[in-house]
Amino acid sequence: MMKKWEENIRRVVPYTPGEQPNESxxxxxxxxxxxxxxxxxxRRALEEMExxxxxxxxxxSASVLVDALAEYYHRPREQFFTGVGSDDxxxxxxxxxxxxxxxxxxxxxxxxxxxxxxxxxxxxxxQPALDxxxxxxxxxxxxxxxxxxxxxxxxxxxxxxxxxxxxxxVRKNQDVIVIVDEAYVDFAGxxxxxxxxxxxxxxxxxxxxxxxxxxxMRIGFAVGNPVLIKYLNDVKYSFNSYTMxxxxxxxxxxxxxxxxxxxxxxxxxxxxxxxTKKELKALGFRFPDSGANxxxxxxxxxxxxxxxxxxxxxxxxxxxxxxxxxxDYLRITIGTDEEMDALLAFLQxxxxxxxIRKL
Amino acid sequence: MMKKWEENIRRVVPYTPGEQPNESxxxxxxxxxxxxxxxxxxRRALEEMExxxxxxxxxxSASVLVDALAEYYHRPREQFFTGVGSDDxxxxxxxxxxxxxxxxxxxxxxxxxxxxxxxxxxxxxxQPALDxxxxxxxxxxxxxxxxxxxxxxxxxxxxxxxxxxxxxxVRKNQDVIVIVDEAYVDFAGxxxxxxxxxxxxxxxxxxxxxxxxxxxMRIGFAVGNPVLIKYLNDVKYSFNSYTMxxxxxxxxxxxxxxxxxxxxxxxxxxxxxxxTKKELKALGFRFPDSGANxxxxxxxxxxxxxxxxxxxxxxxxxxxxxxxxxxDYLRITIGTDEEMDALLAFLQxxxxxxxIRKL
Numbered sequence: 001m002m003k004k005w006e007e008n009i010r011r012v013v014p015y016t017p018g019e020q021p022n023e024s025x026x027x028x029x030x031x032x033x034x035x036x037x038x039x040x041x042x043r044r045a046l047e048e049m050e051x052x053x054x055x056x057x058x059x060x061s062a063s064v065l066v067d068a069l070a071e072y073y074h075r076p077r078e079q080f081f082t083g084v085g086s087d088d089x090x091x092x093x094x095x096x097x098x099x100x101x102x103x104x105x106x107x108x109x110x111x112x113x114x115x116x117x118x119x120x121x122x123x124x125x126x127q128p129a130l131d132x133x134x135x136x137x138x139x140x141x142x143x144x145x146x147x148x149x150x151x152x153x154x155x156x157x158x159x160x161x162x163x164x165x166x167x168x169x170v171r172k173n174q175d176v177i178v179i180v181d182e183a184y185v186d187f188a189g190x191x192x193x194x195x196x197x198x199x200x201x202x203x204x205x206x207x208x209x210x211x212x213x214x215x216x217m218r219i220g221f222a223v224g225n226p227v228l229i230k231y232l233n234d235v236k237y238s239f240n241s242y243t244m245x246x247x248x249x250x251x252x253x254x255x256x257x258x259x260x261x262x263x264x265x266x267x268x269x270x271x272x273x274x275x276t277k278k279e280l281k282a283l284g285f286r287f288p289d290s291g292a293n294x295x296x297x298x299x300x301x302x303x304x305x306x307x308x309x310x311x312x313x314x315x316x317x318x319x320x321x322x323x324x325x326x327x328d329y330l331r332i333t334i335g336t337d338e339e340m341d342a343l344l345a346f347l348q349x350x351x352x353x354x355x356i357r358k359l
Numbered sequence: 360m361m362k363k364w365e366e367n368i369r370r371v372v373p374y375t376p377g378e379q380p381n382e383s384x385x386x387x388x389x390x391x392x393x394x395x396x397x398x399x400x401x402r403r404a405l406e407e408m409e410x411x412x413x414x415x416x417x418x419x420s421a422s423v424l425v426d427a428l429a430e431y432y433h434r435p436r437e438q439f440f441t442g443v444g445s446d447d448x449x450x451x452x453x454x455x456x457x458x459x460x461x462x463x464x465x466x467x468x469x470x471x472x473x474x475x476x477x478x479x480x481x482x483x484x485x486q487p488a489l490d491x492x493x494x495x496x497x498x499x500x501x502x503x504x505x506x507x508x509x510x511x512x513x514x515x516x517x518x519x520x521x522x523x524x525x526x527x528x529v530r531k532n533q534d535v536i537v538i539v540d541e542a543y544v545d546f547a548g549x550x551x552x553x554x555x556x557x558x559x560x561x562x563x564x565x566x567x568x569x570x571x572x573x574x575x576m577r578i579g580f581a582v583g584n585p586v587l588i589k590y591l592n593d594v595k596y597s598f599n600s601y602t603m604x605x606x607x608x609x610x611x612x613x614x615x616x617x618x619x620x621x622x623x624x625x626x627x628x629x630x631x632x633x634x635t636k637k638e639l640k641a642l643g644f645r646f647p648d649s650g651a652n653x654x655x656x657x658x659x660x661x662x663x664x665x666x667x668x669x670x671x672x673x674x675x676x677x678x679x680x681x682x683x684x685x686x687d688y689l690r691i692t693i694g695t696d697e698e699m700d701a702l703l704a705f706l707q708x709x710x711x712x713x714x715i716r717k718l
Contacts, residue, residue, distance in 0.1 A: 008459040100367040175363040213527040216605035238371040246575035247606035
């Protein structure tokens with residue numbers, strides 16, 4: 001029987017965070033982590049960190065990290081806001097900017113936390129459907145709304161929308177805030193960041209978790225005109241002043257500074273992705289043409305769920321979404337060349353056996 | 360003129376986080392930081408940290424830290440919840456447990472974020488007044504309510520309420536959740552943690568920022584019966600799965616394990632506090648008998664605001680609250696013996712001059 005004190009407890013749909021298996025011999029392609037370590041500068045920063053200073057609160061304005069971002073992107077520091085991963089930045093942006101009675105808009109197939117935050121903060125929302133090929137239908141974003149958010153590239157499809165199209169959505173919605181969630185943009189093409197100077201209503205959000213190989217340190221940031229950034233900081237300071245640890249600030253700054261390492265890392269990953277696409281196609285898979293560090297693939301004759309289980313059996317972890325329109329697909333993170341070779345070898349053998357079985 | 364896109368932006372009272380000055384020769388007694396560095400084990404943990412693993416998401420269940428807490432406190436691990444500082448833990452607890460139509464109760468003079476979170480989450484609240492001597496009036500917490508929260512010791516008074524009295528409040532409110540915020544308890548007396556096995560409705564919150572010298576790493580935790588902890592985790596996972604970085608988890612675990620260092624640190628600080636009390640009294644200050652790592656002091660003849668400014672001029676930073684009932688007081692963090700000596704020498708001279716001026 002429910003106790004009296006349980007009556008006013010918030011009930012949520014129990015959510016299991018993406019599996020974080022840790023087994024020897026496993027190949028982890030399930031949470032879009034970067035297969036390469038962060039820049040060697042991060043090691044150096046770790047060694048230089050002084051534990052004596054841990055007794056003090058961190059700098060609430062995150063100066064050292066904001067400075068590194070401003071320098072890297074050649075933008076004024078007033079255009080940057082930082083947070084504990086892009087989830088923290090996005091949740092803060094929902095709270096700050098989406099306070100209209102009109103529904104905010106985001107695609108039906110997209111990052112799974114958008115509806116969660118909307119529910120949490122009591123924000124009305126509508127989810128226009130992606131088209132048959134998983135593309136965002138731009139005209140669906142021309143109706144009255146309380147704000148817009150979409151990832152570019154989109155998740156879990158990987159599809160990148162050209163900057164001119166992103167701009168069209170931003171331009172046609174200048175009365176509301178448009179958030180472009182660019183968690184995967186470094187693997188894809190130009191960032192909408194360059195539109196920030198022209199559109200006051202645009203907020204671009206990025207993360208250190210993918211292209212910067214720093215998922216473990218929880219660092220995200222937003223770029224927007226200084227007025228938007230000030231609103232974000234006001235809300236943040238008003239209810240939690242110190243969120244980013246000293247370690248996140250100094251290691252994040254170190255990761256941001258090593259431009260050469262970063263670009264080499266991206267090139268390597270994109271080369272592996274493009275090769276993997278060719279080989280998957282040859283094996284009978286189809287998928288939206290991904291600009292991200294993952295491929296969202298479906299096979300012409302194999303069940304995605306069965307394949308997911310078989311891969312798991314072999315300790316190759318990928319992501320499966322048991323949801324309408326998604327359940328024929330697997331989301332496969334791009335790992336090292338060796339990891340992709342092991343995956344492809346397994347798939348080849350699996351598909352061969354399936355063909356024989358079906359004869 | 361306000362732009363259309365600005366209309367639905369959340370307005371908050373712009374809040375300036377506690378000053379974090381960083382000047383040579385300064386004495387920083389304004390944010391209740393510990394004057395001593397964390398355990399040397401934290402240094403070792405820093406050196407052993409492997410930056411290669413930063414590419415991976417942190418363990419969302421914070422196992423390494425939860426295990427260290429469970430071991431230190433000799434309690435089952437299912438009784439612990441961790442977060443990014445106790446502010447994060449407390450905000451999460453407000454969201455999870457305070458969903459009644461009846462007002463939650465907390466003192467009129469208390470931690471300043473309670474009303475902020477209540478407003479943010481739309482929780483009705485009432486603030487029974489402390490008595491003349493800044494004590495919590497227990498019978499004010501016997502009316503119908505939607506939950507209760509208070510710090511013990513209270514902030515910014517430093518007054519510690521005996522465990523039997525805390526228990527009385529918990530016992531008389533078994534239909535709602537009672538949160539005891541013990542940020543400063545290690546400097547004061549027994550924790551309400553030991554009541555958790557007897558009262559299912561009790562949640563105890565603590566932090567690494569004060570007694571553990573780890574404000575810079577942002578680590579807080581809650582102790583409660585496993586059902587409460589599960590509700591907290593459900594809410595947390597449902598909207599942000601990865602909040603604590605790998606660094607916070609491993610450095611926090613290291614800090615928790617070194618019991619001998621911790622106890623020596625506490626003893627030293629308490630000795631300095633008790634000596635400071637005597638000397639402040641001799642100088643004509645009065646204050647509630649603090650059990651925390653700060654003293655909330657008022658002088659019989661000097662203006663607190665003027666003294667605050669004079670100290671600041673000399674680069675001695677303390678905290679001043681310009682609010683009813685508080686504006687005659689300064690909150691002075693306990694620093695090292697040398698820092699307190701410098702403070703006391705300055706006060707002695709200041710008061711001597713004031714006396715002469717007033718003759």
